[in-house]
Amino acid sequence: MRSWSKLAIGGVAVAMALAGCAGSGGDAGKDGAAPSGPRELTVWLMNGSAPETLTNELHKEFQAAHPGVTVKYEVQQWNGIQDKLTTALASNDAPDVIEIGNTQSPKFAEEGVLLDVTGDAAGFNKDQWLSGLTGSATWDGKQYAVPFYAANRVVLYRTDMFEAAGIAAPPTNRAEWLAAIEKLKAKYGADKDFQALYLPGQNWYTLLSFIWDEGGDIATANGTQFTAALDSPQAKAGLQFYKELVEKSGTKAPKDADEQTPEQAGIYGGGKVAMFVGLPWEVATAAKSDPKLTELTGAFPIPGKAGPAPVFQGGSNLAIPANSKDQDLAKEYLKLISSAKYQSQFAKAGMIPGTSSDVSALESSNPVNAAMAKASKNGKGVPATPGWATIEAGQNPIKDMLTAFLTGAKSIDQATADANGVLNKAFAGS
Known part of the structure; x- marks a missing residue:
């Protein structure tokens, strides 16, 4: 869908x-x-x-x-x-x-x-x-x-905030992205409501970009059969970077909800957020709160280690x-x-x-x-298997994995293993 x-x-x-x-x-x-x-x-x-x-x-x-x-x-x-x-x-x-x-x-x-x-x-x-x-x-x-x-998603950002923070150009890799976050926090951090990046804990679409950028994937295919691969070193590296981004960004987004709960465009529209990962038409949603955002919002591809990261389409x-x-x-x-x-x-x-x-x-x-x-x-895209319909219809185990790891409820090994188990059951059921 x-x-x-x-x-x-x-x-x-x-x-x-x-x-x-x-x-x-x-x-x-x-x-x-x-x-x-x-x-x-x-x-x-x-x-x-x-x-x-x-x-x-x-x-x-x-x-x-x-x-x-x-x-x-x-x-x-x-x-x-x-x-x-x-x-x-x-x-x-x-x-x-x-x-x-x-x-x-x-x-x-x-x-x-x-x-x-x-x-x-x-x-x-x-x-x-x-x-x-x-x-x-x-x-x-x-x-x-x-x-x-x-x-597909991009990083939507306030061009005026970037300029005021001395960020001359949009980030093109992870290191530049983290550096931009630090500059934004230095400029606006005195405001307790400011967020350099709004990033919900369960934004699994964004996580996929980091997993793919590391060379990992949700699953591996053998013909029409799929085997979950979230416990691979590459997938774990993507998950680790997601956690680093959450911690360094100062996001106040819930760790147990996705980008619609609450609606992230509305949070951005409040004027206290410099960036969020979203879809182009979310700018119009944000502009309902502040029409100036239509002209003040720019965008750049989700940064990877050495350039734009792959994106979920x-x-x-x-x-x-x-x-x-x-x-x-x-x-x-x-x-x-x-x-x-x-x-x-x-x-x-x-x-x-x-x-x-x-x-x-x-x-x-x-x-x-x-x-x-x-x-x-x-x-x-996600694994091209009928079993993915079960994931869509139920509670996505990748979301659960993110929340468990970000909150410390599970280690990265346990969180990824548990998510793999749920995915493999869904794949087998197809």
Whole structure:
């Protein structure tokens, strides 16, 4: 799912009546023969995914190129979508094109409810696909989805505070980042409410950047099987740096909560925080408290040991349900939406395009988006396994590991071992 936004979908049990929501009759695409007469292509995209101006233009062009075809476009809500998709994909009245979260894709692929598009991938601009999402669109060596778009975190900071503290340029590595923190504390530390960096104890997305920067990972893969690897020396080194950052930053964020509890953008909006690790659109949330923050906020990639660290890329994929009655049209739709023309429009809207390596429109839109675009070139994802759905739906053991280690409740060896155990159970359950 769209993990970056915290719009949880896994734990909501909602029974949805789907009669009348899917494509028209006929068996187009399954035998290669398109039926005669009017046809209807049902497309489900998620709320907030595609600007209306983009979809209006896209659907007008698609219908013009396919006389007699009508695109039935339905915007879905993230809340409850897991159950709605599960029901729809198991029915004989499935939509024809769906957007699914990148962490959902392996689960649905394993269940056999998505169409294998391996032979068609080249036509979906595959040579330009975003590397951070490619793994999630693949299962057992076959292609079941197409990257749609993504976003990743950057360090958002107060340019005026940096200038006042004598920080001439944004940090480019860990050492410079820690030095900037010390300068900010020296300038503003007399204010007991000041925080050089607001960093919640359970911001596991940020932790992943440090683990990957050290050469570690959440898990190692052997075919479709995954084994947790949070106890590796590299992963432990990333965890140690997270703790160092928490301790040296003077953050007052809770160690037992994530970036949404309380909402970190609101804390930044209070004017007492110089930096936080977040997504570009969190600036707008902060600016609700202080409109000046829109102009006073800059951004830089999360620093690694010797340059930008790898970043977690949350995002969405597009797929064709195996039960789609218009698979031939669905493939044509994916070809159009994955083209450079429409992917550039996603970049202009402030998102990282999934099927285009051209992020020039994103880089030129504003400094915050430019930093995200720069960081996106080294994007990664969580293990591409159906077992990750269990992690999303329950209490993430990486969060528990962070809290236990930061509070001293567990040693680093015990905290990582316990997290590995929970992850391996989830992976085995898949």
